[in-house]
Amino acid sequence: MPRVFITGLGFVTSIGNDAxxxxxxxxxxxxxxxxYPPFQKPDIPVKVIGTIKDFTTDSPDPEDWxxxxxxxxxxxxxxxxxxxxxxxxCAMLQAIEDARLAESDxxxxxxxxxxxxxxxxxxxxxxxxRLVKVGVMRCSPLGIVASIAGTLNFNLIAAFKxxxxxxxxxxxxxxxxxALGYAYDDxxxxxxxxxxIVGAEDGNVDAILPFAGMRTLSLQTDPNLASRPFDAxxxxxxxxxxxxxxxxxxxxxxxxRGVKPYAEILDWGxxxxxxxxxxxxxxxxxxxxxxTKALKAARVxxxxxxxxNAHATSTLIGDVSEARAxxxxxxxxxxxxxxxxxxxxxxxxxxxxxxxESAFCxxxxxxxxxxxxxxxxxxxxxxxxxxxxxxxxxxxxxxxxKNSSGFGGANVAxxxxxxx
Amino acid sequence: MPDAVASHxxxxxxxxxxxxxxxxxxxxxxxxxxxRCSPSTFEAAVQFRKTGNPEHVPAVVIGIIERFVxxxxxxxxxxxxxxxxxxxxxxxxxLTMMEIVILVEDVLQMTINNxxxxxxxxxxxxxxxxxxxIRGLPLPKPTKFIPIEHVAAxxxxxxxxxxLNEASVSSTAxxxxxxxxxxxxxxxxxxKDNPVMPASIxxxxxxxxxxxxxxxxxxxxPGKVVSAQMIFFTGCEGVRAHRICKPxxxxxxxxxxxxxxxxxxxxxxxxxxxxxxxxIAEEITLTYGFVDAATAPVPIExxxxxxxxxxxxxxxxxxxxxxxxxxx
Numbered sequence: 020m021p022r023v024f025i026t027g028l029g030f031v032t033s034i035g036n037d038a039x040x041x042x043x044x045x046x047x048x049x050x051x052x053x054x055y056p057p058f059q060k061p062d063i064p065v066k067v068i069g070t071i072k073d074f075t076t077d078s079p080d081p082e083d084w085x086x087x088x089x090x091x092x093x094x095x096x097x098x099x100x101x102x103x104x105x106x107x108x109c110a111m112l113q114a115i116e117d118a119r120l121a122e123s124d125x126x127x128x129x130x131x132x133x134x135x136x137x138x139x140x141x142x143x144x145x146x147x148x149r150l151v152k153v154g155v156m157r158c159s160p161l162g163i164v165a166s167i168a169g170t171l172n173f174n175l176i177a178a179f180k181x182x183x184x185x186x187x188x189x190x191x192x193x194x195x196x197x198a199l200g201y202a203y204d205d206x207x208x209x210x211x212x213x214x215x216i217v218g219a220e221d222g223n224v225d226a227i228l229p230f231a232g233m234r235t236l237s238l239q240t241d242p243n244l245a246s247r248p249f250d251a252x253x254x255x256x257x258x259x260x261x262x263x264x265x266x267x268x269x270x271x272x273x274x275x276r277g278v279k280p281y282a283e284i285l286d287w288g289x290x291x292x293x294x295x296x297x298x299x300x301x302x303x304x305x306x307x308x309x310x311t312k313a314l315k316a317a318r319v320x321x322x323x324x325x326x327x328n329a330h331a332t333s334t335l336i337g338d339v340s341e342a343r344a345x346x347x348x349x350x351x352x353x354x355x356x357x358x359x360x361x362x363x364x365x366x367x368x369x370x371x372x373x374x375x376e377s378a379f380c381x382x383x384x385x386x387x388x389x390x391x392x393x394x395x396x397x398x399x400x401x402x403x404x405x406x407x408x409x410x411x412x413x414x415x416x417x418x419x420x421k422n423s424s425g426f427g428g429a430n431v432a433x434x435x436x437x438x439x
Numbered sequence: 440m441p442d443a444v445a446s447h448x449x450x451x452x453x454x455x456x457x458x459x460x461x462x463x464x465x466x467x468x469x470x471x472x473x474x475r476c477s478p479s480t481f482e483a484a485v486q487f488r489k490t491g492n493p494e495h496v497p498a499v500v501i502g503i504i505e506r507f508v509x510x511x512x513x514x515x516x517x518x519x520x521x522x523x524x525x526x527x528x529x530x531x532x533x534l535t536m537m538e539i540v541i542l543v544e545d546v547l548q549m550t551i552n553n554x555x556x557x558x559x560x561x562x563x564x565x566x567x568x569x570x571x572x573i574r575g576l577p578l579p580k581p582t583k584f585i586p587i588e589h590v591a592a593x594x595x596x597x598x599x600x601x602x603l604n605e606a607s608v609s610s611t612a613x614x615x616x617x618x619x620x621x622x623x624x625x626x627x628x629x630x631k632d633n634p635v636m637p638a639s640i641x642x643x644x645x646x647x648x649x650x651x652x653x654x655x656x657x658x659x660x661p662g663k664v665v666s667a668q669m670i671f672f673t674g675c676e677g678v679r680a681h682r683i684c685k686p687x688x689x690x691x692x693x694x695x696x697x698x699x700x701x702x703x704x705x706x707x708x709x710x711x712x713x714x715x716x717x718x719i720a721e722e723i724t725l726t727y728g729f730v731d732a733a734t735a736p737v738p739i740e741x742x743x744x745x746x747x748x749x750x751x752x753x754x755x756x757x758x759x760x761x762x763x764x765x766x767x
């Protein structure tokens with residue numbers, strides 16, 4: 020089977036809008052949280068999000084949006100975009116440049132695109148409201164493609180003239196990890212030679228606040244304490260948006276184009292909890308099964324793993340469940356394998372999380388460091404028995420595992436290897 | 440009678456409905472709706488909403504179209520020729536057309552149906568269409584594309600004396616093409632060893648296009664149609680030839696009615712080859728007459744796509760009239 024490599028990355032995230040900034044913030048464990056002005060109302064107890072800097076998308080009219088001058092986007096493109104579409108378009112441009120892809124490399128039947136976002140609750144609400152208020156025949160003709168789940172793939176496929184495989188993934192917080200897994204399959208099976216994987220979310224009021232009803236959001240008012248995966252004092256996740264794009268290519272393309280990959284994807288695995296629509300399995304059964312399958316497919320023993328980038332979102336139940344899954348998979352190696360959750364820096368990107376954190380793994384493998392657990396002071400006793408470094412370790416990992424879990428108990432584990 | 444032709448200069452006799460009072464909050468909403476249009480567009484819209492006077496409508500419609508056209512193409516609208524095509528010249532796709540329609544509906548407080556939109560191909564079509572809607576007049580006939588078989592079927596003139604390969608006819612104009620093949624019988628003698636299309640024949644071709652307009656595009660009386668047997672040439676004025684036309688040249692012919700009063704119809708006409716002016720006729724006048732529709736032969740339905748002169752890609756790739764992009 021062809022080997023599969025990560026050859027390009029693009030970032031619009033709370034910790035940076037380009038690879039060098041993201042790398043620096045990952046290494047230095049600098050978070051991207053801020054007090055979010057739209058939340059500063061008495062009836063909203065949530066105050067902090069991972070903000071996207073240098074972009075403003077707080078109008079339903081894309082022509083009001085602002086973004087860095089290096090991106091030149093015509094109205095014709097903008098008019099069908101949700102905020103997450105704008106973030107993703109910019110991240111795509113970065114990834115294409117980073118991978119040094121020519122136009123012909125992007126647009127051909129051997130190059131596909133898998134995307135994951137929750138659509139745009141913000142624009143969906145706006146357009147539906149117009150439909151109710153001004154009438155069925157006066158709602159925007161482009162409201163649907165700008166707002167429904169799938170808006171991300173519709174826009175990117177058209178804008179970048181994608182001719183290969185394309186579709187959207189919808190498994191909530193596991194979505195873009197699923198996208199990455201299936202994209203790996205397409206290349207490994209020889210169906211495609213190159214794939215773009217895109218995760219993106221609006222990360223605004225309408226995307227994040229609905230989780231408040233579930234009591235899963237942190238109510239911390241101090242941005243420095245808001246996201247604390249595995250910490251005894253954690254009180255929920257911090258929402259974020261943005262977009263991350265990964266370019267996957269088979270080894271032939273890597274050799275033909277003479278590019279230096281970030282990392283290799285060895286394989287992946289998935290398993291479901293079959294337990295609860297929104298609560299993870301208390302023993303982390305699904306997550307453990309996903310990791311076990313991924314390692315087996317990758318022909319890697321648990322003892323060979325150097326680092327796990329955890330799903331851990333800083334919720335009470337989820338982090339414990341994953342800690343148990345990690346202990347059951349790694350057994351005697353559990354105390355050695357470094358585990359950290361970079362959501363302590365970025366917040367939880369929902370559909371974006373899997374792609375974003377896989378890209379972080381790729382950066383860590385290429386740059387030779389292991390990001391530590393920011394904001395972790397007192398480890399939750401339920402999460403003991405794991406190696407949870409508090410600071411970044413300057414050592415080269417060889418094998419890295421990325422966990423992702425979503426609603427319904429969908430679990431994905433991906434295995435990366437240092438590119439050699 | 441030919442309201443659609445002369446409608447811009449005709450003052451409204453009575454409006455279909457009196458304008459609703461224009462409240463300050465309406466002005467706020469209007470300003471918001473037109474915030475990306477030129478100030479003159481907003482002013483024209485305010486005047487229209489206050490007075491109901493259709494004279495303000497073209498400025499509103501052109502202002503709204505301009506807002507949706509990419510900045511580098513907006514210059515084309517400045518000296519807006521009514522023949523400017525929405526798709527081919529202005530890059531307006533069917534989704535953008537829907538954006539334009541919804542804003543026009545909102546600003547002019549009117550409703551436009553999907554099937555009415557399909558016939559709008561040019562800026563002139565849009566202006567005439569909105570004007571008719573505002574005045575409560577019947578909508579003009581849509582531009583029809585007429586392939587060569589149909590041209591021959593309806594025309595009283597026949598080969599080898601028919602000088603139209605294809606044509607399109609609307610209520611305000613007709614356009615046609617003719618490729619000089621070199622096989623025309625008269626070229627053997629005009630001139631010796633030097634085939635040149637006679638200017639008189641080019642004038643004849645313009646006359647034939649005017650005949651086609653009378654048969655396919657001209658307004659008629661209820662129950663009547665123009666009789667193909669009753670159309671004859673009466674005169675022409677201001678004819679000038681600017682370019683020698685030879686075998687291989689494709690003549691692009693166009694005529695527009697200037698005056699129509701039974702039994703005389705006067706047209707202005709021009710022929711181009713590519714961008715070069717070939718012939719101008721300031722006036723070509725024909726006589727015509729009506730017969731009862733029931734006694735006239737049923738015309739073959741014109742088809743949407745004409746086969747091009749060379750079976751050319753140019754005309755076979757002509758976009759279909761605006762259609763909603765349903766690809767969901």
